[in-house]
Amino acid sequence: MYKLVLRVFKPQTLPQPEFFVPANQLVQPATSVFYAKLEETLQSFAFATEVRRLCAAAYSDNGRGRPGVDPAVYFKMLMVGFFENLGSERGIAERCQDSLSIRCFLGYDLTQNTPDHSTLSVIRSRLGVEVYEQVFVLILGALQAHGLVKGRNVGIDASVIEANASLKGLVNRQTEEVYWEYVRRLASENGVDPKDSDAVRRFDRKRPKKMSNQEWENPNDPDAKIGPTKVGATDMIYKPENTVDLDTGAILRAEVRPGDEADQKDLAAHVLEAQANINEVQALPPDSLTIKSATADKGYHAVPEMADLQAEGIRTVISDPVRNRKLENLSPAETKVVRRAKRSARSKSGKALLRRRGRHIERTFAHILDAGGARRTTLRGLANLNKRFKFAAAIYNLSQLMRELLGIGTPKQWAAGTKGLFWFLCSYFVAGWSRMSGKKCRPAGNRKPSWHPSRQILTSWVQDMATPLWRPRRAFFNYRLISTGC
Secondary structure (H helix, E strand, O other), X not given: OHHHHHHHOOOOOOOOOOOOOOHHHOOOOOOHHHHHHHHHXXXXXXXXXXXXXXXXXXXXXXXXXXXXXXXXXXXXXXXXXXXXXXOOHHHHXXXXXXXXXXXXXXXXXXXXXXXXXXXXXXXXXXXXXXXXHHHHHHHHHHHHHOOOOOOOEEEEEEOOEEOOOOHHHOEEOOOOOEHHHXXXXXXXXXXXXXXXXXXXXXXXXXXXXXXXXXXXXXOOOOOOEEEXXXXXXXXXXXEEXXXXXXXXXXXXXXXXXXXXXXXXXXXXXXXXXXXHHHHHHOOOOOOOOOOOEEEEOHHHOOHHHHHHHHHOOOEEEEOOOOOOOOHHHOOHHHHHHHHHHHHHHHXXXXXXXXXXXXXXXXXXXXXXXXXXXXXXXXXXXXXXXXXXXXXXXXXXXXXXXXXXXXXXXXXXXXXXXXHHHHHHHHHHHXXXXXXXXXXXOOOOOOOXXXXXXXXXXXXXXXXXXXXXXXXXXXXXXXXXXXXXXX
16 A cells, blocks of 8 residues: 555655755745845835934944844834734744745845844834834835825824733722722622622623723733724724825824824824924925815814814814704804814815725725734833834835835735736637637638637636726726725
């Protein structure tokens, strides 16, 4: 039986190790070309040189000890985490250690060890939030060089990040009791046996309660707040917020806010911060104002904030959450502000901006949070989350730049592009065969051949497959920019 198996196939075993292996004989994965193109894009605006200059103040130059890890390598590893949907630093370090194409992208050969996850943590704590902000502006300047920053119509929205903390670890701020100790004490005061866990849980379900951030906190992550998640459940959360250019889809400002903070808080200040980034990348005076409109959903409807924006000459396209608002209860100035915002939201141009807001801003959250490994964070603390989220927004802008230059912005799109090319060539081959068979093999007379129905089905299938490929190139890429491409 064993000899019969050997005749059918040869079992796969490890070959005898060799002393020397040529580099051109190493297996290259399908995404190796993508990371090579990503490196070319980074070199086009001297990313590594500028990053080393921005991070030089955080490193010692006294010559003692071994040299530190190149900060450009650190930021490249975070790019790998974004493109490979890896949220933890351990996962990023393991992926960089295993992949040949990523080793080449980082500048490491097979004999060198890539940075460990503890090294990533040390570099993250060493660099301040202002460094990540400067790196964000650096990549935004690269988009400006290719005309991807207009700065006229901006949109703002927030989403949810699940914190690395649980509700089970909550502690009462006043009594310092753990949640279930607090519930057992209340159950004992109401005549329920605190040792009966089932009775205590029934008591907890029936009693009127409200988890307040003023009464409870998680000692492992005090910055995390109690709030609803994306699916409606209650958990410890943060709120990421993006300010996006509605004409190009580029992120102009990114920040992580506390989970219990209202969306409309400091709306005018956040829009003006985005204007400051626009002025920096467009080399304009600090007091310049290029933003003409600010678009947001109903959660950002706040009369004082909209009044500050309208005083700066910025049009507020924000729908009123109250259908029949009693304007007589407002002052004349507030009534004027509400009517302007309602008139802008109901106009034809305002509705177009609201549609663009949903398309561009939701796309940023889909890439950064859902496809970039940031929906459930592994970090703790508002400062650490701001560092990671700001650079994730910068990587999203970088992928937008690659889409403009190459038509593809993620490794999955690049790998899928080879399949699309295969179907493109097959479609042309089958279309040519069907045409040749239709002209040369048609029999005399009106009688149709027996294979005529099959040829009609095949021809219609080829037309359905090849029709999108005949569209103009620019329209084809615009269609692809609408989808997430994950």
